[in-house]
Amino acid sequence: MRAFILFSSLAMNALIAADSGAADAEAGKRKAETCVACHGPNGNSVSGNFPILAGQTARYLYLQLRDYKEGRRKDPNMTPLAEALSREDMFDLAEYFSRQKPAPLNFKPDPKRVTAGARIAADVLCTMCHLGQMKGQNEIPRLAGQQPDYVLKQLKDFKARTRTNDGGNMTSVTQTLSDEDMLNLTHYIGSLF
Structure with missing residues (x-):
């Protein structure tokens, strides 16, 4: 079964790559x-x-x-x-x-929340998917430079299971996060560009 899922995923990725060319x-x-x-x-x-x-x-x-x-x-x-x-x-x-260049945000992150958010990001291994500095890759979004209010809403939506198009990864991660954790993560992510 795992081999089938892996093959299906690779086939879909190849099709998307071919079409996007x-x-x-x-x-x-x-x-x-x-x-x-x-x-x-x-x-x-x-x-x-x-x-x-x-x-x-x-x-x-x-x-x-x-x-x-x-x-x-x-x-x-x-x-x-x-x-x-x-x-x-x-x-x-x-x-x-x-191909467009992201513009800097007009957001002033709270330094204490940034420190707490960085710890949370390390604990839940955010960089395993979103990479260092939250730059994103392939189908994983770039979070650095993203609107903080939008990031917070998405975290809450994943936790509430009102957004589920992620294969369950973010839904699983957010179940361990409190509202305070999510706010701290938002400030940490908002400090990156």
């Missing part, structure tokens, strides 16, 4: 015009209600759009928008936003 960032830029209203110019959201898309990996962005489209991830604003996207649209948008 045809992604067109310029077409993505044109298609992203409606995204600016929430996600900001070039994907640099200025509101904690919306994530920063700039600098995320194309693979992560594509998978999130696909999950919204297919109902594995739900949001009253994003789901209807994603449902209208073609596979090509999703690849183009993902490629465009992945």
